[in-house]
Amino acid sequence: MNRIVQAYFKEGIEYCRKEAFEKAIPLFDKVLSHEPEHIDTLYNRAKARFKLKQLEASISDFDQLIELQPRHALFYSERGVAHYLAGNMTSALSDLDKTVELEPQKPFRYSSRAFIKERAGDLKGAIADYEKAISLDPEDAISLNNKGLIEEKMGHLEKSKKSFAGADALDPAHKATDQPKKEDISNDPIRYKPKPPVEGNKVNVKSYLNTLTALITSKEEQKMFIDFLKNFGRTQK
Known part of the structure; x- marks a missing residue:
């Protein structure tokens, strides 16, 4: 140059x-x-x-x-987010599949894909990915919690209670002091997961990414996933 x-x-x-x-x-x-x-x-x-x-x-x-x-997993991951926000669900999942293929031992690759699978309506697939993430990182309270949310949505209440209990045991600081009433679920910091905010027919990018990165428990992994939003000018290897 x-x-x-x-x-x-x-x-x-x-x-x-x-x-x-x-x-x-x-x-x-x-x-x-x-x-x-x-x-x-x-x-x-x-x-x-x-x-x-x-x-x-x-x-x-x-x-x-x-x-x-x-073979750069980060590029697929970031393109997958862009595809999702552009409404290209199939392409988004294909990219996240590739990140799992390239980095199969990183639990956040599975939990990130699970998040998209849930929104695509593949609840069983989302649970399978959360279970894989948990098997790789048994202390992943967020994946346990999110698995419980899907199980609850599917009507598997006993399984969801077990998942929530496991998440609470791993992360007691976030355990709700009182079980919220159904109409007050949005006040529960553990069990409430907002849908991506919408502006007209478009997803609000910043709010969506805040939700998506909440799936990732490690600060290092969060940095990897949203590196392209924060570290302009960093040399890629």
């Missing part, structure tokens, strides 16, 4: 850090006109487009990144 092109890249990164994404994208375009396969630039443009809710454009950048680095 020559000095002029490098200057475009650095300026784009600075705009991203200031959340001026609409100013960053044209600078990344200039870099890519000289070096169309520059990973860091493609990645940061994908992030900037995502932040501006330009989901199809962001997906296009992730398509190119995956073509260049087909």
Whole structure:
């Protein structure tokens, strides 16, 4: 990368850090006109487009990144979120399937896919993924809790009680002091999981991602999953 092109890249990164994404994208375009396969630039443009809710454009950048680095699980994960928010449920699940294939020993890959499966109506598949996440990390209270929510939805009340009890035992700080009444379930910090907020016919990206990342128990894993929203300019390996 020559000095002029490098200057475009650095300026784009600075705009991203200031959340001026609409100013960053044209600078990344200039870099890519000289070096169309520059990973860091493609990645940061994908992030900037995502932040501006330009989901199809962001997906296009992730398509190119995956073509260049087909075994990078993070790219599939982030493209999967973009697909979900764009209403492409089948593509979202396909991407999350790939993350599981690439990183089968990471429990949050299963719990993240379970979250999407539940919204696709595959409740049995979601439970299976939560169970796999729990088998890999027996102290995963959030997966236990979310499994209980689905079991409750399916009418498996005894199973759900067992899952909730296990979650409470692992994470007593979040245990409700009183069992909420049915109409007050939204006040329960453990058993209430909001649906993705909607603006008209569109999902609110920030609120949805806050909900999605709540599935991930480890701070390190949370950072991996939402890295592209926070760490603009970080070099990809």
